[in-house]
Amino acid sequence: MSTNKGFVFILSLGLLVLSQRSSYAQQGRPLYTAPLGIQAYTFRKSFPRDVTGTLDTIRMMGFSEMEGGGNGMDPSDFRKLCDARGISIPSVGAGYEQLMKSPDSVARTAKILGAGYVMCAWIPHDHGMLTFENARKAVEDFNRVGKFLKEQGLIFCYHAHGYEFQPYETGNLLDYIITNTNPDWVSFEMDIFWIQFGGGDPVVLMKKYGKRWKLMHLKDLKKGAKKDLTGLTSPENDVPLGTGELNIPAILKQAALIGIVHYFIEDESNHVNEQVPQSIHYLKSLTVQ
Secondary structure, X not given: OXXXXXXXXXXXXXXHHHHOOOOOOOOOEEOOOOOOEEEHHHHOOOOOOOHHHHHHHHHHOOOOEEEOOOOOOOHHHHHHHHHHOOOEEEEEEOOHHHHHHOHHHHHHHHHHHOOOEEEEOOOOOEOOEOOHHHHHHHHHHHHHHHHHHHHOOOEEEEEOOOHHHOXXXXXXXXXXXHHHOOOOOXXXXXXXXXXXXXXXXXXXXXXXXXXXXXXXXXOEEOOOOOOOOOOOOOHHHEEOOOOOOOXXXXXXXXXXXXXXXXXXXXOOOOOHHHHHHHHHHHHHHOEEO
């Protein structure tokens, strides 16, 4: 980044790696063919310091899509900066309380940014103890907000975080939330890391609920990491794609089958400068035989 020589050096190394022939590559067509997307949270440390420099870095890395807003910047101004760099914003995030209190404001910002999706990533609950009442209220709230957003020409997605795997009847609370929300109003974003962390199987869930899944966060979980139902873990458990325990090729194949078209690499580690180029390199290396 323009304000960080070390970052530029690391980025240059990463881009050099990407320009080299993949060590994984074999004969065959590319497995990953969607636009390269990034979740803005990945650059949570650099955006507050230098918005334009961070966007330049995102573009240099090859990203043409981003999920996220303007990090406090006026959305019209942020949109102009993104447009100038060929970066579109298919999806934006919004907090649960913000959605409940001001869905009109959320919709207005999403439209200014050019987004078609609004994503919520957290249901309020006691740490590690999502209850049926929490889930029941979320279903009621999601249906109401999702209906409103659809009327505004937007698609509402809930981003599951793994804590929804609390047992319920013959399944779990994620099953309850998905089956009790109206498919016309509520869709879902699959964060494959958090699904795995909560004890779920991304491929199985995509087969089970099909087109209810509309968006995907791509990230990998460190092999042997201890799992629980908190939806929280050390950033050191977020590792480059292809180096953790998730079966990325199988996930991408199933995601393509159900029609997911927007994928966002999200890296919550403290080593994004090194890890993001590795993840891009891995995605580009995958082929279908």
